[in-house]
Amino acid sequence: MTIKDKLAERAGRVENFLEQCLHDKGVPNRLFAAMDYSLLAGGKRMRPVLTLSWASMLGGNAEAVMPFAAGLECIHTYSLIHDDLPAMDDDDLRRGRPSNHKQFGEATAILAGDGLLTEAFGLMTAASIVNGVPADRVLRSIAVLAGAAGAGGMVGGQVVDMEFTGRDGVSLEELRGMHAMKTGALITAACECGAILSGAAEGDIDNAREFGKAIGVAFQIMDDVLDVISDTETLGKPAGSDEEMGKITYPSLIGLEKSKTLAGEYIDGAVRRLSGQSGAEQEFLVELARYIVDRVY
Amino acid sequence: MTIKDKLAERAGRVENFLEQCLHDKGVPNRLFAAMDYSLLAGGKRMRPVLTLSWASMLGGNAEAVMPFAAGLECIHTYSLIHDDLPAMDDDDLRRGRPSNHKQFGEATAILAGDGLLTEAFGLMTAASIVNGVPADRVLRSIAVLAGAAGAGGMVGGQVVDMEFTGRDGVSLEELRGMHAMKTGALITAACECGAILSGAAEGDIDNAREFGKAIGVAFQIMDDVLDVISDTETLGKPAGSDEEMGKITYPSLIGLEKSKTLAGEYIDGAVRRLSGQSGAEQEFLVELARYIVDRVY
Numbered sequence: 297m298t299i300k301d302k303l304a305e306r307a308g309r310v311e312n313f314l315e316q317c318l319h320d321k322g323v324p325n326r327l328f329a330a331m332d333y334s335l336l337a338g339g340k341r342m343r344p345v346l347t348l349s350w351a352s353m354l355g356g357n358a359e360a361v362m363p364f365a366a367g368l369e370c371i372h373t374y375s376l377i378h379d380d381l382p383a384m385d386d387d388d389l390r391r392g393r394p395s396n397h398k399q400f401g402e403a404t405a406i407l408a409g410d411g412l413l414t415e416a417f418g419l420m421t422a423a424s425i426v427n428g429v430p431a432d433r434v435l436r437s438i439a440v441l442a443g444a445a446g447a448g449g450m451v452g453g454q455v456v457d458m459e460f461t462g463r464d465g466v467s468l469e470e471l472r473g474m475h476a477m478k479t480g481a482l483i484t485a486a487c488e489c490g491a492i493l494s495g496a497a498e499g500d501i502d503n504a505r506e507f508g509k510a511i512g513v514a515f516q517i518m519d520d521v522l523d524v525i526s527d528t529e530t531l532g533k534p535a536g537s538d539e540e541m542g543k544i545t546y547p548s549l550i551g552l553e554k555s556k557t558l559a560g561e562y563i564d565g566a567v568r569r570l571s572g573q574s575g576a577e578q579e580f581l582v583e584l585a586r587y588i589v590d591r592v593y
Numbered sequence: 594m595t596i597k598d599k600l601a602e603r604a605g606r607v608e609n610f611l612e613q614c615l616h617d618k619g620v621p622n623r624l625f626a627a628m629d630y631s632l633l634a635g636g637k638r639m640r641p642v643l644t645l646s647w648a649s650m651l652g653g654n655a656e657a658v659m660p661f662a663a664g665l666e667c668i669h670t671y672s673l674i675h676d677d678l679p680a681m682d683d684d685d686l687r688r689g690r691p692s693n694h695k696q697f698g699e700a701t702a703i704l705a706g707d708g709l710l711t712e713a714f715g716l717m718t719a720a721s722i723v724n725g726v727p728a729d730r731v732l733r734s735i736a737v738l739a740g741a742a743g744a745g746g747m748v749g750g751q752v753v754d755m756e757f758t759g760r761d762g763v764s765l766e767e768l769r770g771m772h773a774m775k776t777g778a779l780i781t782a783a784c785e786c787g788a789i790l791s792g793a794a795e796g797d798i799d800n801a802r803e804f805g806k807a808i809g810v811a812f813q814i815m816d817d818v819l820d821v822i823s824d825t826e827t828l829g830k831p832a833g834s835d836e837e838m839g840k841i842t843y844p845s846l847i848g849l850e851k852s853k854t855l856a857g858e859y860i861d862g863a864v865r866r867l868s869g870q871s872g873a874e875q876e877f878l879v880e881l882a883r884y885i886v887d888r889v890y
Contacts, residue, residue: 322745322774324752331744378707383699402680406703407752410675410710411744417714418739421732431728435718438735442715447628447708448619455621455704477619 299583306348307341310365314341317366317419323411330400330408331415335373337391343368343482347490349584350504353577356494360427364437364493367419368486371445374412375482377405379454413445429493437489444485453478466544472513480512503569507581510566514588517559520545524552559589596880603645604638607662611638614663614716620708627697627705628712632670634688640665640779644787646881647801650874653791657724660716661734661790665783667713668742672779674706676751710742726790734786741782750775763841769810777809800866804878807863811885814856817842821849856886 297305314335320328344365348358380387380395381402388398397405417438424434443449456474460466487508491501523538524547538545546555566585570578594602611632617625641662645655677684677692678699685695694702714735721731740746753771757763784805788798820835821844835842843852863882867875 319745322749324744324749324756326756327744327749327752374707378703381703383703403755404752406675406678406680407748410671410706411748413707413710414739414743414748418736418743421736421739424729424732425736431732432721435721435728435732439715439718439722442711442718446711446715447621447624448616451704451708451711452619452621452624455624455701458700459621459623 299580299587302580303340303345303584303587306345307339310341310344310348310362310369311336313362313366314369317363318415326400326404327407327411330396330404331411333399334377334390334396334408335370335412337373337393339369339372339391341369343372343486346483346486346508346584347493349577349581350487350490351494353573353575353581354491354494354496354500354504356490356496357427357429360429361423361490361493363419363422363427364429364434364489365486367416368441368482368489370412370416370419371441371450372482374409374416375445375450375454377409377412381405384454384458417442423493430495433493433495437492440488440492441485444481449477449481449485450479453481460544462542466549468546468549471544471546471549475513475516476509479516480509483512483515484508500572503572507566507569507585510562510569511585511588514559514562514566514585517546517555517562518588518591520547521552521555521559556589563589596877596884599877600637600642600881600884603642604636607638607641607645607659607666608633610659610663611666614660615712623697623701624704624708627693627701628708630696631674631687631693631705632667632709634670634690636666636669636688638666640669640783643780643783643805643881644790646874646878647784647787648791650870650872650878651788651791651793651797651801653787653793654724654726657726658720658787658790660719660724661726661731661786662783664713664716665738665779665786667709667716668738668747669779671706671709671713672742672747672751674702674709678702681751681755714739720790727792730790730792734789737785737789738782741778746774746778746782747776750778757841759839763846765843765846768841768843768846772810772813773806776813777806780809780812781805797869800869804863804866804882807859807866808882808885811856811859811863811882814843814852814859815885815888817844818849818852818856853886860886 318328318331318335347365347368348361351361352358376390377396379385380390381397387395389395396408400408420434420438423429424431445451453474457478460474484505487504488501491504520538523545539548563585567582570581615625615628615632644662644665645658648658649655673687674693676682677687678694684692686692693705697705717731717735720726721728742748750771754775757771781802784801785798788801817835820842836845843855860882864879867878
């Protein structure tokens with residue numbers, strides 16, 4: 297089984313849960329439709345897959361952790377809906393379909409995002425209340441996730457990104473800091489929470505967090521690289537759009553080759569964090585990390 | 594001490610906590626300013642006061658519960674910011690000052706709301722992680738609150754409210770249902786979570802929830818009544834604006850006198866839920882309930 301197949305299989309398991317995790321009881325039809333529309337719009341389900349894999353590798357019960365992992369995907373989805381809004385990035389398309397506000401109107405899109413963000417935390421509690429994961433582990437994970445998704449993390453990163461647009465002289469350090477907040481924090485929390493929920497030792501929780509940080513940076517670098525070297529068909533969005541929009545990227549700051557080398561170094565760092573582990577989940581996480589860079593070639 | 598003084602004193606204690614509950618570390622200045630601007634814009638702090646009072650009355654430690662109560666106020670505040678947005682109610686003013694998007698722009702206002710909603714759940718975890726309230730109580734309270742604030746509660750109520758606007762033939766039952774979601778659910782959860790956090794018996798948790806439901810309805814009825822009978826100066830916003838906007842209200846459906854009688858009946862029902870209790874907190878909650886109707890005269 298290739299890593300692509302493995303990823304698809306795991307995404308499928310998450311997908312099955314996502315399809316029935318939102319309840320329409322007492323929810324206005326239009327709102328439910330809007331939340332469902334974006335939550336079930338596909339995607340690699342990378343964040344929940346990471347949570348489940350880290351939890352399994354460290355002795356946790358992936359099935360019990362599933363609602364928490366689904367909550368992470370709800371948070372990721374809400375962030376995409378709000379980022380696409382006219383007042384933000386003003387994107388009409390998302391994954392080849394009309395973005396949420398194009399399909400349901402701006403007011404409903406804002407509220408669908410709010411609903412998904414709120415529902416996310418309800419889902420997380422179910423890992424304990426319904427599935428019996430100890431309450432203190434879930435509570436600590438919620439704290440980690442709220443920090444990662446909030447004003448000092450993902451939400452703050454969006455503000456910094458907006459401030460960069462059109463600004464001259466953004467440094468590599470600033471770029472890295474922005475991405476660490478905007479996309480890195482949630483990926484990092486996905487790994488860290490998987491470890492926390494499994495009841496792992498503090499050292500393993502540290503490893504999960506540092507693994508997440510490293511693959512988050514590598515992922516962003518390779519996204520920038522792909523935008524330069526891919527053709528539009530492979531990419532699924534217009535290639536070269538970053539350059540066209542004057543976006544500050546790793547290739548624009550340090551060049552293409554150095555970007556790829558840097559991403560590889562981050563991945564090596566991530567893989568080292570797995571050296572104390574073994575078994576199928578460890579193997580999967582190593583392959584997943586390598587795939588982030590290798591998918592380019 | 595009058596009930597107004599008592600309310601003000603308790604609001605002041607909440608205020609003191611709110612002033613230092615958001616941390617600016619790693620948060621972009623502009624985002625932090627926008628969150629702070631709305632969170633510290635005043636207000637009666639009714640929801641956190643209810644949580645603290647129910648927790649105290651049932652033997653809980655109000656100080657330990659404070660971060661959870663502050664989280665409730667963050668959720669209330671985020672909902673005001675998003676409701677005021679151009680795509681929603683498009684209000685330029687809130688509590689006599691420019692609304693958040695007028696002050697900071699639409700993108701920042703959306704993100705300030707997102708930040709406050711996310712931060713809210715982080716604060717709630719602190720009731721356990723920092724202050725030692727048992728984790729299972731906090732987790733159950735988060736579940737209750739996520740339900741009340743989400744798509745089947747507050748967020749859903751906003752959608753239903755938008756659907757009512759301009760629609761003919763909304764029934765009393767539909768109006769009550771909408772308010773129960775839009776404003777009632779959070780007030781109800783404030784009381785219920787206070788009881789849960791104190792470790793109360795299930796019967797007392799039921800009483801807290803039903804008390805909250807009843808005062809929530811009475812509060813909404815009297816808000817509608819006040820809009821009719823007050824002058825603009827007393828009200829702090831244009832009196833008679835509901836009628837002018839063609840809004841469906843209790844007075845417009847059943848008349849002024851019947852509305853007041855109905856509110857009084859809900860308050861009587863709320864007070865009956867306190868009959869098994871005694872002491873200063875019980876007295877305060879009785880007075881608070883009565884005040885919802887009596888503030889009119």
